[in-house]
Amino acid sequence: MSNYLILTQTLKAAGMRLTPQRTAVCRFLAESDEHPTAAMIYDELKLQFDSFSLATVYNTLDALVKLGAVNALGGVGDDSVHYDADTEPHVNLACLSCNKIVDIPSEHVTHLDDEITAATGYKLLGARVLYYGLCPDCQESSNR
DSSP states (O other): OOHHHHHHHHHHHTTOOOOHHHHHHHHHHHHOSSOOBHHHHHHHHGGGOSSOOHHHHHHHHHHHHHTTSSEEEEOSSSSOOEEEOOOSSEEEEEETTTOOEEEEEOHHHHHHHHHHHHHHOOOOOOOOOEEEEOOHHHHHHHHO
């Protein structure tokens, strides 16, 4: 099942109406290779709708995070919360200079999820493994 369908079905199962605005937020998240902020999503979608607000974006994101369909990564030096629609276990690497976030698959994160579930009995809805540093491009720029 595609990420888009997972996101929209999650909202629907929670009793939320699938408005064109909400489905556009879900599509943007599902198709994004970046880890967008609410403002980035709003700026990208606002011209598509006569009635579209930043509050709609925040409310949709908040619902998806609470339902475990999206991870909120927090700030990466830019005082903005970034969102990740990929809830499969992985590591995020965030550059504190350019604020780029990349996904790194890791079997260790999967094992950690299994270990935590077995030890606590929690049903995990998501996880956030976020490393901060300087990407190779920013390291090269600072060395010049």
